[in-house]
Amino acid sequence: MKSSALAHPNIALIKYWGRSTNQPSYLNIPTNDSISMTKETIPNANSEIELITQTTIEFSESYNEDTGFLQTEGGDIQFNEVQMERIKKVVDALRASAKVDLKFKMISKNMFPTAAGLASSASAFAALATCASDALNLGLNKRELSMYARLGSGSASRSIHGGFVRWNKGDSHETSFAEQICECNEFNIAAIIALINRGKKEVSSDVGINYAHTSIFNPVKIKKSEEQAIEVLKAIREDDFRTVGSISEKNCLYMHSVMMTSDPPLFYWNPNTLKVIRQVVNTRRQFFQNHDLIKKGIQEKGKKGLECYFTVDAGPNIHCLCRNEDIEKTANMLCEIGISETDMVRVRPSVEGSRVVKEHLF
Numbered sequence: 001m002k003s004s005a006l007a008h009p010n011i012a013l014i015k016y017w018g019r020s021t022n023q024p025s026y027l028n029i030p031t032n033d034s035i036s037m038t039k040e041t042i043p044n045a046n047s048e049i050e051l052i053t054q055t056t057i058e059f060s061e062s063y064n065e066d067t068g069f070l071q072t073e074g075g076d077i078q079f080n081e082v083q084m085e086r087i088k089k090v091v092d093a094l095r096a097s098a099k100v101d102l103k104f105k106m107i108s109k110n111m112f113p114t115a116a117g118l119a120s121s122a123s124a125f126a127a128l129a130t131c132a133s134d135a136l137n138l139g140l141n142k143r144e145l146s147m148y149a150r151l152g153s154g155s156a157s158r159s160i161h162g163g164f165v166r167w168n169k170g171d172s173h174e175t176s177f178a179e180q181i182c183e184c185n186e187f188n189i190a191a192i193i194a195l196i197n198r199g200k201k202e203v204s205s206d207v208g209i210n211y212a213h214t215s216i217f218n219p220v221k222i223k224k225s226e227e228q229a230i231e232v233l234k235a236i237r238e239d240d241f242r243t244v245g246s247i248s249e250k251n252c253l254y255m256h257s258v259m260m261t262s263d264p265p266l267f268y269w270n271p272n273t274l275k276v277i278r279q280v281v282n283t284r285r286q287f288f289q290n291h292d293l294i295k296k297g298i299q300e301k302g303k304k305g306l307e308c309y310f311t312v313d314a315g316p317n318i319h320c321l322c323r324n325e326d327i328e329k330t331a332n333m334l335c336e337i338g339i340s341e342t343d344m345v346r347v348r349p350s351v352e353g354s355r356v357v358k359e360h361l362f
């Protein structure tokens with residue numbers, strides 16, 4: 001009864017930030033639908049970071065308690081009580097479904113910074129649900145797996161799938177699940193993550209999300225997100241980068257407006273996040289000015305600016321969204337403001353979602 005799985009994190013284009021108050025909060029039923037891109041590092045890109053979590057779990061009579069460890073370069077670190085509680089939420093539900101009473105040992109490894117706003121909780125709980133259900137021989141489909149992953153972390157429901165994904169908010173455990181809306185190669189988009197700070201954020205998403213309802217802007221964010229989710233879904237299917245980029249950027253700002261005006265207020269950005277935001281907005285402005293001049297026949301094509309957009313999750317690190325063919329121009333744009341190559345992670349939509357693998361961590 002041992003299994004291992006891999007999963008990738010995802011970047012939300014339409015954000016989840018708030019749990020429904022009509023359902024028990026442990027179910028992580030969101031207040032609005034969300035849409036994301038499951039992300040993987042572009043192969044051969046010059047980065048030591050891989051956007052992957054690998055997890056191994058074993059159920060056995062030889063264990064007399066549940067234990068979990070995060071494998072790091074400095075050695076294995078035992079998950080603390082709060083972290084174990086989240087892990088057990090997923091495993092307990094699966095154990096109950098399998099009618100198995102055995103204790104487990106799990107070891108997990110994130111090949112990218114943990115708790116830094118890059119969605120380690122998303123890949124972690126997607127990988128955990130996938131290997132634990134396999135070890136328990138439950139034979140679950142992706143929709144069912146996304147429901148169990150959600151219990152660990154809302155955004156993890158989306159990392160069960162590759163490519164582009166919608167999490168239908170639903171109104172119960174059975175109706176709140178994620179589904180793939182489009183495969184990785186059906187929509188032309190890439191991104192560079194500017195790593196502003198690899199450290200652990202001060203307020204985890206799990207805690208910060210509880211304050212969303214205290215912001216006066218929250219009802220507007222929820223209503224707009226519902227509308228934007230429909231628009232973005234359509235635009236992804238029509239391969240319309242401009243619409244996806246501009247709506248995603250706005251939705252990110254709505255979420256951060258809620259964060260900054262909640263009680264207590266949450267400021268996930270730092271000055272360098274804002275520096276990148278300004279650079280993206282200015283570079284895009286140049287592109288559109290240039291675009292107008294080209295239309296009037298005044299300038300040669302492609303001389304200035306770049307069509308790019310930004311989005312930021314709960315942390316200082318920022319995703320610059322661009323078309324595939326513009327990824328090196330995006331890198332140059334970041335370089336101009338002093339972001340070094342080692343702090344750039346080039347990403348694309350992942351080919352696969354979470355999956356069982358043969359290699360075990362112990």
Ligand code: ADP
Pocket residue numbers: 053070082083086087108109110113114115116117118119120121122124125203204205206314315
């Ligand atoms: P992030 O932006 O990285 O998702 P969060 O604060 O939302 O940051 O989530 C970090 C939390 O997710 C950790 O404190 C831990 O509880 C959990 N987590 C991260 N990685 C793993 C892992 N590999 N296995 C189990 N839990 C993990």
Ligand code: DP6
Pocket residue numbers: 011012014015016017028034119121122152153154155156205206207209313314
């Ligand atoms: C800003 O899914 O990490 O990344 O369900 O409490 O674990 P919990 O929260 P989590 O929150 C994700 C918030 C976000 C936006 C998003 O991914 O939709």
